[in-house]
Amino acid sequence: MAETTTDVPPAAPNATVFTFQEQATSSLALYGMSLLCIIIGSVNSAGYIKRMISKKRLIEGSITMREAKRFPLTASLVLFGLYLFFKPSNERFLWIAGVAKTLRVPEEYVQKINNSIISFASNKTTTTDPAEPLLTRLVSKIPQEHIPDAFRAAAVWVHDQLPTIGKSECMMFLTFLICFEGVSAFASLLKPLVTAILKKLPFIPSFLSFNAPYLFALKKGKKEMDEGDMEEAKNKDIEYLFKIDFDRHDLFALSVCSPILICHLFKRHWITNNIIGLSFSILGIERLHLASFKAGSLLLCGLFLYDIFWVFGTDVMTSVAKGIDAPILLQFPQDIYRNGWEANKYSMLGLGDIVIPGIFIALLRRFDQRVVQTTVESKTPQSSLKGRYYFSVTVVAYMAGLFITMAVMHHFKAAQPALLYLVPCCLFVPLLLAVIRGEVSDLWNYDEGKHVDNEENRKRVDSNKKNN
Structure with a gap:
């Protein structure tokens, strides 16, 4: 959801009137930050999926057709629950x-x-x-x-x-969790730089230059076992309830980024908010995996209706966005020329309006690079498959959709469901390009489902290991 704080008409008494330059500056800043997340996240996503496939690991956190069908309903229940939480009882x-x-x-x-x-x-x-x-x-x-x-x-x-x-204590705890996860995402993005510095500087202690890995896991057996059998149990007999792996460089990067967490918890400044929000968006686009073009299309269509209903049909979306004092959106002040770094009249763009189209655009990036060969026999000559432009064209389409969103928002001086404009641009433009290039079947049937971490693929992987 895109929103501006200039909801009061200029004619209203004591209303703050922003010049075109101020409004254009805030909109362009949000525009640039969202494009930065889309491009970096999509490029990183292709590299991440390639690494997982090369290491023969199944991809966790994938959105298949099943998850795409349930996602709008689940998101609606969570959103409405938060809305009721913020509302007084009467x-x-x-x-x-x-x-x-x-x-x-x-x-x-x-x-x-x-x-x-x-x-x-x-x-x-x-x-x-x-x-x-x-x-x-x-x-x-x-x-x-x-x-x-x-x-x-x-x-x-x-x-x-x-x-x-x-309610206030619950909100403080929720804000801390969101900020901690955001700073952890920022530390993850900075980790390659931290690793390069720690390995090249001569005065770094050996316990930091040596990057020892750690694994915390909580496993549950699927059948009765004697004490001590869990350690040697086969994968088919156990399931992970919780698993996190990290190394010393992760911890060092997190400690370096921790001042951002402390600063935002105490100051709630828009700069620290945007650092956390950008990190969330980039890492979300990189790690949230759309399993197929069909699943991505269904997800976009479902959230298209979701966004329209909760923004235009009710006050739920705007109430929750204003009620949660956490970095769940990007902000840029419209009064920055007047008040400098202490400005506080913001234009805002929800992270969902970046991440949701972003994971779809990341899928098109992987389709361009043919990260996974489609199982459907291609009718397109292989020579014409070398130069694909679906990623670039859809990024331009996203830019157009976001421009329309901001133009309508400033015209009506009211919050807008950004997916109302972004989904048609991001979905129909690549389909139109596929029609022009004669690649509709290749695009529509593109599927990375065989690399998704599910029961069927785990059995296949275990079977291959036995045969080898």
């Missing part, structure tokens, strides 16, 4: 009443909902003392003879010592 009831009227629920049921709202509000204001601990109120309602005085006093004391966990 507003949730009012929202339900509004939905009931929209769906033409019988008036008697709407009236019952309204009565529940009134009852909830009155009980909350008259019978509940917010200063009294919850455990104290619960214990006080239990008859005296059922609970000894000592136990009652101990329960109240324990409750008083526990930290209060509310």
Whole structure:
């Protein structure tokens, strides 16, 4: 979702009016950052998939047809859950009443909902003392003879010592997790540079120049085993619940990038926000693997409808975007010429509007390079397959779609579902090019599914290892 903070018409009192130069600067900055993520992420994706195939490893985190069908529904449930989390309790009831009227629920049921709202509000204001601990109120309602005085006093004391966990504490924890993952992504991108420096500088200690790997894993057996058998169990008899591998250079790069995490948690500056957001986007495009062109097309079409509904049909998307104080979007201030680095009137672009088209464009990059040979017999002469331009053409199409998004956003001074404009450009342009070049069958049937980490491919890999 693309959004601008200039939602108030210029005629409104005390409204901030930005010049064309200020608006153009912020839009061009977002424009450039999104293109940087798309290009770097797509190039890295092709290299990453090639390395995985050359090492005969299955690719984790792939989006197949099955995941593409479920993704819009899963994303909708998560988005709506966050929306309800941010809404006060009485507003949730009012929202339900509004939905009931929209769906033409019988008036008697709407009236019952309204009565529940009134009852909830009155009980909350008259019978509940917010200063009294919850455990104290619960214990006080239990008859005296059922609970000894000592136990009652101990329960109240324990409750008083526990930290209060509310919405703000949950948001702080969520923000920390998102920022930590973003800084980890930035450290992963910087790791090749860190490795080159640590191996070439003569005064670096040997324990840093020697890049020892580590593996943390949690395995679960699929059948009963005796103690000690898990270590030597075959792959078909176990599954990983958690697995992470890293090395010393990963830890060193993360420590170098940690000031960005600390700075953003305390300052919430737009520069640290963009560093984390760019890292998220580039690594997401590189590592999120679309298994086939069909899966990518289905995913784009599903999220096309998802974005339109949640932005135009409800206030859910905008409420969640404004409610989460975390680097889930790129920002650039429109008042930077007036306030410098302390500017705070932003134009914004959601990371999903970069990553979702980006993983599709990365698939076209791999199609250009024929990372995986299609299983369908090609009718196109091999000589004409050497010069493909699907990646370049679709990047230009993405640029056009993003330009249209920002133009419409500034014209109407309101948030826009960016995928409404990006999906048609990114999907129909490569299909049109395939029609012109006579490669529709090659493009439509391009599939990397045999390298996806699933049960069928794991059995095939294990069988090949046995035969070899």
